[in-house]
Amino acid sequence: xxxxxxxxxxxxxxxxxxxxxxxxxxxxxxxxxxxxxxxxxxxxxxxxxxxxxxxxxxxxxxxxxxxxxxxxxxxxxxxxxxxxxxxxxxxxxxxxxxxxxxxxxxxxxxxxxxxxxxxxxxxxxxxxxxxxxxxxxxxxxxxxxxxxxxxxxxxxxxxxxxxxxxxxxxxxxxxxxxxxxxxxxxxxxxxxxxxxxxxxxxxxxxxxxxxxxxxxxxxxxxxxxxxxxxxxxxxxxxxxxxxxxxxxxxxxxxxxxxxxxxxxxxxxxxxxxxxxxxxxxxxxxxxxxxxxxxxxxxxxxxxxxxxxxxxxxxxxxxxxxxxxxxxxxxxxxxxxxxxxxxxxxxxxxxxxxxx
Numbered sequence: 001x002x003x004x005x006x007x008x009x010x011x012x013x014x015x016x017x018x019x020x021x022x023x024x025x026x027x028x029x030x031x032x033x034x035x036x037x038x039x040x041x042x043x044x045x046x047x048x049x050x051x052x053x054x055x056x057x058x059x060x061x062x063x064x065x066x067x068x069x070x071x072x073x074x075x076x077x078x079x080x081x082x083x084x085x086x087x088x089x090x091x092x093x094x095x096x097x098x099x100x101x102x103x104x105x106x107x108x109x110x111x112x113x114x115x116x117x118x119x120x121x122x123x124x125x126x127x128x129x130x131x132x133x134x135x136x137x138x139x140x141x142x143x144x145x146x147x148x149x150x151x152x153x154x155x156x157x158x159x160x161x162x163x164x165x166x167x168x169x170x171x172x173x174x175x176x177x178x179x180x181x182x183x184x185x186x187x188x189x190x191x192x193x194x195x196x197x198x199x200x201x202x203x204x205x206x207x208x209x210x211x212x213x214x215x216x217x218x219x220x221x222x223x224x225x226x227x228x229x230x231x232x233x234x235x236x237x238x239x240x241x242x243x244x245x246x247x248x249x250x251x252x253x254x255x256x257x258x259x260x261x262x263x264x265x266x267x268x269x270x271x272x273x274x275x276x277x278x279x280x281x282x283x284x285x286x287x288x289x290x291x292x293x294x295x296x297x298x299x300x301x302x303x304x305x306x307x308x309x310x311x312x313x314x315x316x317x318x319x320x321x322x323x324x325x326x327x328x329x330x331x332x333x334x335x336x337x338x339x340x341x342x343x344x345x346x347x348x349x350x351x352x353x354x355x
Contacts, residue, residue, distance in 0.1 A: 007105065025302075112131040268290065
């Protein structure tokens with residue numbers, strides 16, 4: 001049960017682009033502005049709104065005066081665009097005669113297209129849905145949100161004034177779910193590793209705020225916890241309450257961000273273990289160490305795919321793909337390392353001449 005590919009045309013920086021993915025861990029790299037986060041958010045939004053549970057939950061919401069069009073199309077498109085809030089909708093529209101053309105986007109899951117945006121009636125932005133899937137999805141944004149959990153309580157009243165999108169609010173909602181009485185099987189070996197790093201467990205208080213209860217008894221609010229430890233704490237919480245399970249597709253935007261470099265191999269080992277449990281993983285990164293550790297720590301049974309996004313002279317994004325980090329073409333991470341090496345050598349040569 002996995003995402004096979006996504007097709008994007010006239011969306012963000014993508015023009016007529018099809019990207020295929022593996023069933024295991026998909027590592028997406030690229031320079032700033034190449035659409036890594038946009039790609040991740042769009043895949044999450046399409047996957048979430050094409051799930052059977054989303055469709056069932058929202059099928060009775062009928063917009064006033066719009067009963068002659070598929071109801072689900074309005075709900076799903078609103079959710080997609082809210083994943084890019086507060087910016088203008090990234091699903092662009094263009095009137096052409098009696099039809100409206102929107103950005104052409106499709107997502108393929110388990111070999112079948114589950115979501116497609118295309119040509120629709122000019123009265124509505126319609127989405128055509130095919131074969132809903134039964135997976136669930138989790139999107140973890142770059143910035144910590146559990147320290148700002150009160151935002152979820154205010155989201156309905158102050159939505160227009162809040163610079164947060166659906167992915168920010170949804171992760172708070174998932175983290176607030178009650179933990180199971182027994183540790184889920186998928187989490188047992190992973191939680192031991194996380195606890196060694198965080199030296200504690202996540203506690204959700206009655207007011208919905210998040211705290212870290214340390215093994216030695218100290219209670220630390222998430223607003224005062226180290227950023228790197230918050231990421232491991234969030235993962236601990238999502239595993240213990242079942243938000244991440246064997247039917248999950250996990251999207252994580254720059255998971256290594258703010259994490260102490262010595263803990264990066266532990267993070268990679270955790271993601272590899274999740275993949276072995278059947279979870280499909282999508283991550284973005286700028287880190288050489290994070291990307292390289294997948295090659296170093298994986299086994300022959302693990303499945304890793306690297307996708308590198310790069311801009312053409314026309315300003316649109318293309319991509320290259322490889323199963324080994326060393327085989328990535330147009331690699332901006334390696335280019336940065338080469339630049340550092342050259343600058344270091346220039347410094348050494350200059351100092352030797354002046355010495």
